[in-house]
Amino acid sequence: MxxxxxxxxxxxxxxxxxxxxxxxxxxxxxxxxxxxxxxxxxxxxxxxxxxxxxxxxxxxxxxxxxxxxxxxxxxxxxxxxxxxxxxxxxxxxxxxxxxxxxxxxxxxxxxxxxxxxxxxxxxxxxxxxxxxxxxxxxxxxxxxxxxxxxxxxxxxxxxxxxxxxxxxxxxxxxxxxxxxxxxxxxxxxxxxxxxxxLQEIDTLLTLKGTGNGVITTTQQQALFDHLIKRGYLPEGTQNKKTVATLENKVVLDTLTGQIQHCVTKQALQIASQNVKxxxxxxxxx
Missing domain, CATH: 2.40.128 (Lipocalin)
Incomplete structure (x- = not known):
């Protein structure tokens, strides 16, 4: 041990x-x-x-x-x-x-x-x-x-x-x-x-698109690729879970952390794992 x-x-x-x-x-x-x-x-x-x-x-x-x-x-x-x-x-x-x-x-x-x-x-x-x-x-x-x-x-x-x-x-x-x-x-x-x-990163990213609807798997993957490209996540990262927050109106799966549904008339702000x-x-x- x-x-x-x-x-x-x-x-x-x-x-x-x-x-x-x-x-x-x-x-x-x-x-x-x-x-x-x-x-x-x-x-x-x-x-x-x-x-x-x-x-x-x-x-x-x-x-x-x-x-x-x-x-x-x-x-x-x-x-x-x-x-x-x-x-x-x-x-x-x-x-x-x-x-x-x-x-x-x-x-x-x-x-x-x-x-x-x-x-x-x-x-x-x-x-x-x-x-x-x-x-x-x-x-x-x-x-x-x-x-x-x-x-x-x-x-x-x-x-x-x-x-x-x-x-x-x-x-x-x-x-x-x-x-x-x-x-x-x-x-x-x-x-x-x-x-x-400790290197603290507080940069937030914006996922284009407004209106009501479900965040699709394609959008989730696109965001994940963008995080790697910008250097927010290291190359080879396998964990594709991200965080989405917009006035507490985003629904996340309680076990996986994946975005389930979001209703918004604004651009959805999504942050990498350094939200906290x-x-x-x-x-x-």
Missing amino acids: RLSFLNEEEQLHQISPTSWVEAIWYRVRLKETTYFPVKKSHTITYKIKVDCQKDVERPIYTYRLEKQDIKINNVQSNQVFDQINLRIAAIFNTLEYQTGHSAILERLLNFKEIKQKWEAEKKKLLAEFQGKAIQQYITLVDVSMTEELVSLRLKKDPFLMSYFGPYYTDISNSEQELIAKDYFAGHTIRYPLVQKQ TSITTIEKE
């Missing part, structure tokens, strides 16, 4: 069962920048405790992760949607995973507990907040609270993507930076061992 943001000596220490006398704490800092429709940034910080137990008979590890002290921009946010999202996120503060020796996240062990916490929190949120937009948001979260979708969402968590890096890619010792493609954005996982400048970037820094306490 490789812990991708640690050097080899620390990795060996971490995976040795005799070394896990007690849990290990990490400080996590996530800076997210969104470029569309307006550029804005925010920083999320928290502490996370990681405990590992090894099955004495089989090559199976059980990880328990507990998140604490979540802050947005280094303060306890009093914004309504921030508060709601923090309360929803708190449901996932304790995670239990079963992994093999390769550190693949094989099974989320405490989904039933997460589901029970959500059902209780959902009732409280619906009772406290009466606004239509908030009620719709809570309903959307409820629909996605299935074991399959929760497992998919958690695998995009920046800390899990770093800590269980081998699940996503095997990083060489000389390359301590992991780029993980998300359906809607590019996530840059940055380790404290590396000092590199995030930098995650992880340090041992």
Whole structure:
């Protein structure tokens, strides 16, 4: 098992069962920048405790992760949607995973507990907040609270993507930076061992054509080719998923990220994977 943001000596220490006398704490800092429709940034910080137990008979590890002290921009946010999202996120503060020796996240062990916490929190949120937009948001979260979708969402968590890096890619010792493609954005996982400048690109492209209608496969391919030609995507890129946004009136497939349908009387603006970037820094306490 490789812990991708640690050097080899620390990795060996971490995976040795005799070394896990007690849990290990990490400080996590996530800076997210969104470029569309307006550029804005925010920083999320928290502490996370990681405990590992090894099955004495089989090559199976059980990880328990507990998140604490979540802050947005280094303060306890009093914004309504921030508060709601923090309360929803708190449901996932304790995670239990079963992994093999390769550190693949094989099974989320405490989904039933997460589901029970959500059902209780959902009732409280619906009772406290009466606004239509908030009620719709809570309903959307409820629909996605299935074991399959929760497992998919958690695998995009920046800390899990770093800590269980081998699940996503095997990083060489000389390359301590992991780029993980998300359906809607590019996530840059940055380790404290590396000092590199993040190149931020906020250029948007316009797909010609107005009116009502479906974005066709041909149009999607044409845009993808244009992104490569302009240098926004590297040659040989296989992932053809792009992001479309226009006053929140574009419908995207929730699993694939492909454009399903768009109704607009304006030119449709489509951005590459740099609609949002995030930098995650992880340090041992």
